[in-house]
Amino acid sequence: MTSYTAPTKDMQFVLHDVLKASEQSIPGYDEMDRDFTGAVLGEAGKLAEEVLHPLNAVGDREGCHLENGVVRTPTGFREAFNKVREGGWTALDCDVEYGGQGLPYLMQTGVGEILSAANMAFNMYQGLTHGAYSAIYAHGTDAQKQTWLPKLTTCEWTGTMNLTEPHAGTDLGMMRTKAEPQEDGTYKITGQKIFISAGDHDMSDNIVHLVLAKIAGGPEGIKGVSLFIVPKILVDDDGNLGARNGVSVGKIEEKMGIHGNSTCVMNYDGATGYLLGQEHKGMRAMFTMMNEARLGVGLQGYAQAEVAYQNALAYALDRLQGRDVTGAKNADGPADPLIVHPDIRRNLMDQKSFVEGARAFTFWGANMIDRAHRTEDKDADGLISLLTPVIKGFLTDKGFEYATAAQQIYGGHGYIEEWGMSQFARDARIAMIYEGANGVQALDLVGRKLAQDGGKHVIAFFEMVKTFCKEHGEDEEMKGFVEPLKAASKDLQEAGMYFMQEGMKNPNAALSGSYDFMHMMGHVCLGLMWGRMAKAAQDGLQQDGADRDFLEAKIATGRYYMQRQLPATAMHLARIKTGPDTIMGLEPTAF
Amino acid sequence: MTSYTAPTKDMQFVLHDVLKASEQSIPGYDEMDRDFTGAVLGEAGKLAEEVLHPLNAVGDREGCHLENGVVRTPTGFREAFNKVREGGWTALDCDVEYGGQGLPYLMQTGVGEILSAANMAFNMYQGLTHGAYSAIYAHGTDAQKQTWLPKLTTCEWTGTMNLTEPHAGTDLGMMRTKAEPQEDGTYKITGQKIFISAGDHDMSDNIVHLVLAKIAGGPEGIKGVSLFIVPKILVDDDGNLGARNGVSVGKIEEKMGIHGNSTCVMNYDGATGYLLGQEHKGMRAMFTMMNEARLGVGLQGYAQAEVAYQNALAYALDRLQGRDVTGAKNADGPADPLIVHPDIRRNLMDQKSFVEGARAFTFWGANMIDRAHRTEDKDADGLISLLTPVIKGFLTDKGFEYATAAQQIYGGHGYIEEWGMSQFARDARIAMIYEGANGVQALDLVGRKLAQDGGKHVIAFFEMVKTFCKEHGEDEEMKGFVEPLKAASKDLQEAGMYFMQEGMKNPNAALSGSYDFMHMMGHVCLGLMWGRMAKAAQDGLQQDGADRDFLEAKIATGRYYMQRQLPATAMHLARIKTGPDTIMGLEPTAF
Structure with a gap:
């Protein structure tokens, strides 16, 4: 009953009028002109509207089913995945050396929005594959790259990420999956992983699992975690598929949504794995x-x-x-x-x-x-x-x-x-x-990122906002954007100062306000983006043949955000400044 | 996997320490002492914990099914409904004349929270019945009351409300269901109603549908709507069940939740209906x-x-x-x-x-x-x-x-x-x-209720808040409650003034802020309640043998609300005062 139309006009506006992508001196950006990105987004839009979105409800209704150890995807998913592959949509920003198109990640992101909006559950199969590609690309040996990347680029083989275990979610240091070194340099992987998106399915010839595990005798906790490539089907030196590896699906989870994506419990039972990157540096490889x-x-x-x-x-x-x-x-x-x-x-x-x-x-x-x-x-x-x-x-x-x-x-x-x-x-x-659950994002932001490199990046962030405000502060047309942005940014800075002062004495003073801070910063970022979009729209209005209705609607929409959403920063600041006492005051037994 | 424990201690605190129910001079309240309400809530809690909550997940998983025109409820629902009936839980505040227990609605509300928390979908079967009971109780003739109320009181027969039609939701004036007067004083009801909760099921001997319909030749729109009693099975003068009425289930809706409750499309095909209340005054009867x-x-x-x-x-x-x-x-x-x-x-x-x-x-x-x-x-x-x-x-x-x-x-x-x-x-x-969708509630509040009776009630509301602040303003212990409440109430008043001034010129100025106003007022109400609870807890702490941990946790929780939630009112006020321009600025075609 629903429909979807790719918002290519809005995307083009951001790419060209706001970011001026093709004018940026970044390798590969020069070819990203308006015609080129328009053609790519237009084709992606067609695929999304005609093929992927009609399957969105089908995927939700049918879900994935485990039959005799094999996961069956919803009706139509296989055919649609073939079309995605044939169109080259899985390889946009992959390296040309491995069969990719070598386009910027920015182009991949635009297309990603379209495919994900049309059918989120479906698009995850290639999304996870892209993650596996990136990890092997960044940390693999040449031989590993030759073996795995071309097939991941085309999604002939798909990928997964195996982090979570039943008792170890965010706290990965507690994981129990073991990797035993073998004489041939491989490892035997044994353990259970949960919440594995696209863990198994019937749309590719092989599945390349990236699995975090601990090598016996390594350091305790998170420092003893390594990353392994564990294929569903073993691959010989010539790249031919061979025997089944010791990997099996324990069950498919019944979830609130994304039913079209198979979320699996994966059992590794002495499965052959290949170390990716260095021993005990698995988290670093994941964080890449x-x-x-x-x-x-x-x-x-x-x-x-x-x-x-x-x-x-x-x-x-x-x-x-x-x-x-x-x-x-x-x-x-x-x-x-x-x-x-x-x-x-x-x-x-x-x-x-x-x-x-x-x-x-x-x-x-x-x-x-x-x-x-x-x-x-x-x-x-x-x-x-x-x-x-x-x-x-x-x-x-x-x-x-x-x-x-x-x-x-x-x-x-x-x-x-x-x-x-x-x-x-x-x-x-x-x-x-x-x-990473959103509370963990807030913790990462306030507990780690703010102070990173001596606070250099957050200072650069505020500098970026300030520069924008200074550049356009005298522009009468931009007043409705600059003033609210200044006020919101001031609130954010005040919260940051509060964290610095109080957090020294009591880290909970900062962490208690982390969620509010994340939202404040989100509003300031969107406020800045609306400022830039408004400026781009105003510049556009000066030009002959401008699409006035579109540009004026852009400015009006931005004004709405500045007036009606940015006032939230004052509320978040007020909350943050109440400090940690009301949050940490109750003993756990008194809840 | 979930569990539920009735929060009877918290409920008793509200009933007795805050509201001091049994001291209020309202008929029936004198018997509501601590022991009595504790016994009732305790028994309801047992039922909820042992019988209803274990069926919550069952109802969600199985849902209701239409088989040969009859709705089957999930496994265990029938037995549980019998237990609810046998325990007299359907009749708490019904009139003793019709077999009820005549308890105050306050007692019914406490029990209602427990049953609804334990199993919302299940509890709706009796919730809707209670609604039908109330409508007939308020508007029925003596004969109608005698026929329908005793059976509704016990839930031997259950009830429904039939308002919505496919094309007419909030705008009931557009409804098409017709009522044709018959010579015997009854009406023939013909039309389709949707979203009928508990529209059909296998847990009662009869279902009493209250149906809004238009009598031919009546006024246009909402003023021509009348309310009818339309039983699933006809009842003779002696109260015996007779032939099936012309009522059938078109289908059961697949919903996001409350799967245990059957949401039906109901078809009325010349069904016999009995006018409830006056002709063309159906909305008034519903609004009761x-x-x-x-x-x-x-x-x-x-x-x-x-x-x-x-x-x-x-x-x-x-x-x-x-x-x-x-x-x-x-x-x-x-x-x-x-x-x-x-x-x-x-x-x-x-x-x-x-x-x-x-x-x-x-x-x-x-x-x-x-x-x-x-x-x-x-x-x-x-x-x-x-x-x-x-x-x-x-x-x-x-x-x-x-x-x-x-x-x-x-x-x-x-x-x-x-x-x-x-x-x-x-x-x-x-x-x-x-x-009534929440946007409609906001419209009702700002567009109708604020000005009702010359604004008398909103003035009384502010007076109530002011009185509380005055009474406790000098109390050092209450400062943390009175000050934030004053500030929030001031914000709310300012928003009300803004609506009065601007709304005269442009009704959209008030309506654009209606949702924010509803939330502001919610915060002020909860702030006032927390003030009262804090005061009650502080009084309690003065007494010998006070449950200090409980009362101190109450105060700490209240402080959290005052400090961390009430600042939202300033944000809502800021939004309201931006006026209607950014909201109404875009032409519909420019979205």
Whole structure:
């Protein structure tokens, strides 16, 4: 019952009018001109609209099933995955040496939003594969790269990440999976891993599991963890598939959402594994992918809000209920469309202003990742490292909030599965949890990232905001953006100062405010992005043949965000400054 | 996997230490002493813990099924419903004349929280019956009362409410269901109704549908709507069941949650109906029940947050992950329990301080309803009429928010259905939608209730807050409650003034801020309740043999609410004062 249209015009605006991608001196960016990105996004949009989105509800309804040890994906998924492969959509930013197209991560991110919005559960199969690709690309030996990367690039083989165990989630140091060294240099992997997305399925010839395990005799805790490549089917030296490895699916989890993706309990029973990277440095290898993976999850959050918004908007324009209090807008009809009602409008504007801001923020983040990887820009690397928990935590919290808000527009129909709005909310919910629950993101931000490299990156962040405000502070047209951004940024700085002062005496003073801080910083980031979008729109309006309606709507939407969302920073600051006492005051037994 | 324990101690505290129920001069309240209410809540708790809660997951998993035109409820529901009937739990506040126990609505509300928290979907079967009882009790003829009420009191027959049609939800004036007068004084009802909770099932001998329909030739729109009693099985003059009426189930909806309750499409095909109340005054008859019904839905919201909180707390105390940054709390174990982490604690305190405040607010509301009904106190009636949309809208928004927050404590396990936390969130979601979507509640509050009777009730509300602040303003111990409450109330008043001034010129200025206003008012109400609870706890601490741990925890929890939640009012005020322009600025075509 739902539909999806790729928002290519909005994406092009961010890529070219805001980021001016093709003008940036980053290798590979020069070919990213408006025509090229337009063509890529347009084709991705077609695939998403015609092939992937129609399978979204099918995947939700049918789910994945374990039959005789093999996972069956929902009807149509195999054929669709073939189309994705054939179109080369799995290889956009992979190295040309391994069969990829070598495009910037920014291009991959734009396409990723489209595919993820259309069918989040489906797109995870290739998303996880991309993660495995990145880990092997960064840490593999040449031989390992030759063996695994070409097949991962094409998704002929897919990948997984195996971190969690039943008793060890965030606290990976407690893991029990063992790796026993063998004489031939391989390891025997034994243990159980849970929550393995795309852990098994029927859409590829092989599955390449990346598994964290402990080599006997290594250091205790997290420092003794190593990363292994453990294929479902063993591969000989010539790359031919051989015997089944000692890997099996224990069960498929019944989840709140993303039913189309198989979330498996994986059992490793003396499975052959190949060390990836150095012994006991498994966490480092995992963390290499973290910025990308977390940005990808933040993207899932707002992408679900985007598709939910599109459907809520269509419903609000179509559904007739009640009358505009200022005068009928559809006098000949039995009632006016929902969109005449101010509170419906408020709800839609909340969603719209969030999604567009989130897109700009995420694309900007992908741009920083390209800058870091392709030009070895340490400042860009520091900045994206600082803001990754914000992209992940803030965009998924809000993504779920607004997917739920979109569901509300449908009234009772929003609660009925047939109408499809429930699925967007249920699917979006996982993004707040996996890849580090959002509380852990807040802890990472406040407990680790703020002080990283002597606070250099957070200082650079504030400098970036300040520079923007200074550059446009005198511009009358930009007042409505600069003033609220300044105020919000001041709140954020004050919170940071509070953490520095109080956190020295009591670390809980900072950690108690971490969640509020993450949200504050999210608002400041979206405020900055809206400032940049407004400026780009105003510049655009000066040009001949400007798409005035589009650009004016952009500015109006930005104004909404600045006026109605940024005031949240003062609330978060007030909460933070109440300190840790009310939070830590009750003894655990007194709850 | 989940469990539930009735929070009888907290309930007793509200009933006796805060409301001092048995000291109030309301007929029936004198027998509500501590022992009596403790015994009733204790027995309800046993039923909830041992019979109803174990069926909560069963109902979610199995759902209801339509087989050969009859709805089958989940395994165990019939037996449980018999136990509820046998225990007299369906008749607590029904009139003794019709077999009820004649207890105050306040007592019914306390029991309602327990039953609803334990199994929301199950408890709706009797909840809807109670609604039908109330409508017939208020508007039925003596003969109608004799025929229907005794059976509804015992739930031998259950009831439903039929309002919505496929094209007419909130806008009931558009309804098409027809009622044709017959020569014998009955009507033939023809049409289709949707979203009928408990529309059909296998747990009672008959189902009494209350159906809104239009009598041909009556006024257009909402003014031509009448209410009818339409039984599933016709009843003869002696009360014996006879032939099937022309009522059938079209289908059962697949929903996001409350799977244990059958949500039906009901088809009326010339079904015999009996006019209830006056012709064309159907809406008035429906609205009689509205305050109670909406309070009951607000209760569902916080009751789901309560049971979710209980389970989140148990998990946080049990699950070992990471270490307390200020020093290990479980040094001999592999890690500390989750509850040592400040952000986990923040999350739990958010939930706890909300639920306890919401309970006090809801019990206070039930007390006002008793006062209005049993002593004809017009002021109480006005006050509860004003605050009903706040109870419904605010408590269900927050109830869902915190059920979701509780799910987050479980990390990945929160997303897996087997662990049960997803169900609490999915079930809670409907409460924001039905019985008037929350946006409609905000509209009712700002567009209707504020100005009702010349603004008399909102003035009385502010007077109530002011009186509390004045009485306790000099009390050093109460400063932490009175000051934040004053500030929040001032924000609310300022928003009200803004609406008065700007709303005259442009009604959208008020309506654009309606949702923020509803939330502000919710915070002020919970702040007032926390002030009263803190005062009661402080008084309690002066007494010999006081339960110090309990009372001190109450005060600490209240402090958390005042410091960490009340600052939200300033944000809502700031949003409201930005006016309608950013909300109404975009043309519908520019979205």
